[in-house]
Amino acid sequence: MSIFERHNIQIVGTGSKTMLLAHGYGCDQVMWRFLVPSLQSDYRIVLFDYVGAGKSDLSYYSRDKYGTLNGYAQDVLDIIDAVSGAPAIFVGHSVSGMIGILAANKRPSAFERLLLVGPSPCYINDDQYVGGFTRGDIDGLLQTLDENHLGWSRAMAPVIMKNEDRPELASELAESFCRTDPEIAKHFARVTFLSDNRADLPLVKVPSLILQCSEDSIAPQSVGDFVHQHLPGSTLVKMRATGHCPHLSSPAETIEAIKNYLDA
Amino acid sequence: MSGDRTRDEQPPEFFLGESVEELYEMAPCGYLTTTIDGRIVKVNRTLTEWLGYERDELIQGKRFVDLLTVGGRIFYETHFNLLLRVQRAVDEIALDIIRKDGRILPTLINARQKRNAADEPVLNRFTIFNASERRMYERDLLTTRDLLRTTLASIGDAVIATDAEGRITFMNPVADEMSGWKNNAALGKPIEEVLILIREDTGVRIENPIMHAIRAGVTVGLANHTVLISRDGRHIPVDDSASPIRAASGEVIGGVLVFRDISGRRKTEQELRETHEQLAKRAEELRRSNEDLSRFAHVASHDLRSPLSTITQYAQLLERRYGNQLAEGKELLHYVTGAAKRMSNLIEDLLSYAHVSAEDTRAAVPVDANVQLSTAIENLRSAISESGATITHDTLPEVLVDATGLLQIFQNLIGNAIHYRSADAPRIHITSVGQDDQWLFSCKDNGIGIAPEFQMQIFEPFKRLHGPDRPGSGIGLAVCKRIVERHNGRIWVESEVDQGATFFFTLPKTS
Numbered sequence: 001m002s003i004f005e006r007h008n009i010q011i012v013g014t015g016s017k018t019m020l021l022a023h024g025y026g027c028d029q030v031m032w033r034f035l036v037p038s039l040q041s042d043y044r045i046v047l048f049d050y051v052g053a054g055k056s057d058l059s060y061y062s063r064d065k066y067g068t069l070n071g072y073a074q075d076v077l078d079i080i081d082a083v084s085g086a087p088a089i090f091v092g093h094s095v096s097g098m099i100g101i102l103a104a105n106k107r108p109s110a111f112e113r114l115l116l117v118g119p120s121p122c123y124i125n126d127d128q129y130v131g132g133f134t135r136g137d138i139d140g141l142l143q144t145l146d147e148n149h150l151g152w153s154r155a156m157a158p159v160i161m162k163n164e165d166r167p168e169l170a171s172e173l174a175e176s177f178c179r180t181d182p183e184i185a186k187h188f189a190r191v192t193f194l195s196d197n198r199a200d201l202p203l204v205k206v207p208s209l210i211l212q213c214s215e216d217s218i219a220p221q222s223v224g225d226f227v228h229q230h231l232p233g234s235t236l237v238k239m240r241a242t243g244h245c246p247h248l249s250s251p252a253e254t255i256e257a258i259k260n261y262l263d264a
Numbered sequence: 265m266s267g268d269r270t271r272d273e274q275p276p277e278f279f280l281g282e283s284v285e286e287l288y289e290m291a292p293c294g295y296l297t298t299t300i301d302g303r304i305v306k307v308n309r310t311l312t313e314w315l316g317y318e319r320d321e322l323i324q325g326k327r328f329v330d331l332l333t334v335g336g337r338i339f340y341e342t343h344f345n346l347l348l349r350v351q352r353a354v355d356e357i358a359l360d361i362i363r364k365d366g367r368i369l370p371t372l373i374n375a376r377q378k379r380n381a382a383d384e385p386v387l388n389r390f391t392i393f394n395a396s397e398r399r400m401y402e403r404d405l406l407t408t409r410d411l412l413r414t415t416l417a418s419i420g421d422a423v424i425a426t427d428a429e430g431r432i433t434f435m436n437p438v439a440d441e442m443s444g445w446k447n448n449a450a451l452g453k454p455i456e457e458v459l460i461l462i463r464e465d466t467g468v469r470i471e472n473p474i475m476h477a478i479r480a481g482v483t484v485g486l487a488n489h490t491v492l493i494s495r496d497g498r499h500i501p502v503d504d505s506a507s508p509i510r511a512a513s514g515e516v517i518g519g520v521l522v523f524r525d526i527s528g529r530r531k532t533e534q535e536l537r538e539t540h541e542q543l544a545k546r547a548e549e550l551r552r553s554n555e556d557l558s559r560f561a562h563v564a565s566h567d568l569r570s571p572l573s574t575i576t577q578y579a580q581l582l583e584r585r586y587g588n589q590l591a592e593g594k595e596l597l598h599y600v601t602g603a604a605k606r607m608s609n610l611i612e613d614l615l616s617y618a619h620v621s622a623e624d625t626r627a628a629v630p631v632d633a634n635v636q637l638s639t640a641i642e643n644l645r646s647a648i649s650e651s652g653a654t655i656t657h658d659t660l661p662e663v664l665v666d667a668t669g670l671l672q673i674f675q676n677l678i679g680n681a682i683h684y685r686s687a688d689a690p691r692i693h694i695t696s697v698g699q700d701d702q703w704l705f706s707c708k709d710n711g712i713g714i715a716p717e718f719q720m721q722i723f724e725p726f727k728r729l730h731g732p733d734r735p736g737s738g739i740g741l742a743v744c745k746r747i748v749e750r751h752n753g754r755i756w757v758e759s760e761v762d763q764g765a766t767f768f769f770t771l772p773k774t775s
Contacts, residue, residue, distance in 0.1 A: 026342030140335020
């Protein structure tokens, strides 16, 4: 099994520079679908699924390796090695922001830029630090996951949607999105939301961009400010887009922010 | 009244004239519409009543996520909202909604995304069903599932379940580990493809007992000496049984196989066998080395005797011939003969100790203890009369022992009692009492006694508590111990300084 199959790696675009798009917790590479069309003329875009997500090879999942974000960071380095000889631009959503930072601290030379979409180095409140959540909240998430995985095949597996207006979309949308094995989803949730990578921020040597949404209930404004303050060489862009997924809710604004930063 | 009656008499069709608005507001489910940002812009009356909010409180600034628990909010941002954006539709998501009074309303939610002409999303629509009852059952179900899972994960045996065709529907972690099929890789596969069983002696493949159990509808145990070949090629000896799984109707709907790795048990058995053999070998070696030692002591003692008797003879000759010329030298000559005498005694003792070892194989026979005691007293007559000792005894039993051994024991114990007497004349009493399959003998004296700290070491060879002013080489009690232990008995002493001593020993009964 090659690394391409293991991570369902897809490469699109005609640009010379490699741009790696790393999905966050809860979904897979499908989440980048609204950005890819606008970026593929300028970049060679590499899409992939983390092991356990989407169409990755589940048999490769190991609770040991993926017991910390370091296991995922190693995969990012392996993927960059497999697809590119040159340093890559890394775009990471949510938890992938921290995975990118860990990978960049392991080997700065693999990265040209880090683009972090809604990053949070620590989700749990700690003394003066406000991450936004308590451990009890994370237990609540695990219970919600459990209750929705009871009908997992329904909620997460193929949903065929009738689109009366645009029937050509129906077949495209018939495939499944954000498929995750229930046990892996719970484990990844625990690893993600209980991680604390605040101490890794000051070690970063790669220039970075932080995209901070307004009204993001996963990574609030104060967290974005914290990351900016502790991440050397970082640029903070506050977006009009609300929520936690600007690349889905406001792709145009997101593309603009990315291009502004990379073209500057 | 009459008006009411008129209305009551209206046919159902009359009521179908309700407005779309009435249908929306009074529907048996909640309706909620938000902007793409998640801000609530429209809500029906059913939902406001369920939640206890005024409509205005909801549509003036509240977001959909504000109604959710924190765990639900994370789920919404990481799953629900993404799916809705990508799929445009999400169905049957279980989320808890918080009422105005803080109480929780368990709900089941469907969502649709409305798009404009340019296919851009403009609104999210949610239908919200009260799922209080259903959630209770689901939680019961989850609890049961978790209990079953932790139980099956906790037991040490491997468990595999199949459907009626023998396709795997469940494997617990032990089964994963033993079979080498991990991460649910075996689910849906025929059990015969996953679990390869062979006979240990012939190596011939055997049918999985689960198939037999399903066919025959009975519990099937596995023949002994079955070996499981794992996916990664390990050979594991296993012990197992298979049973059919029956539906409530009695129909066989699957099978369950429980098996365990018995290589640990095999290994323990093997190790036990090896330890046993080693122990037997050691014992044999020890016996041989003891024999050699005894033989050596015997030979050495004999060989030491002849130069010693030469020394004694010549010393006596010297005294006889030149005694009157020696003056002070005569005293020195006494030391020589004295030392030679002591050495001769030592050799005697050494011989008797070695003798006990040599008697190793002699069979014990019924011996009258009274006879041996009389002989011992007879042998000690001069020491007894010199010390003025009184020796009494009760009638003693017959015991299973070698006669000389018992004689030596009595002689040593009585001899010691006389040697270690106090200022009073020795009084020695010998008696016995029956215990199960043995006799307990005791020999009580009124001598100087033995301090507790020395009571163990007096039974070691050549351990003496006193200087050369007291007679004896220090071998007597060691000999007694050897004789007693050779007959599977025990010997010990109970004593206090100046309070006399009682020696106890046990010997087997004759029956």
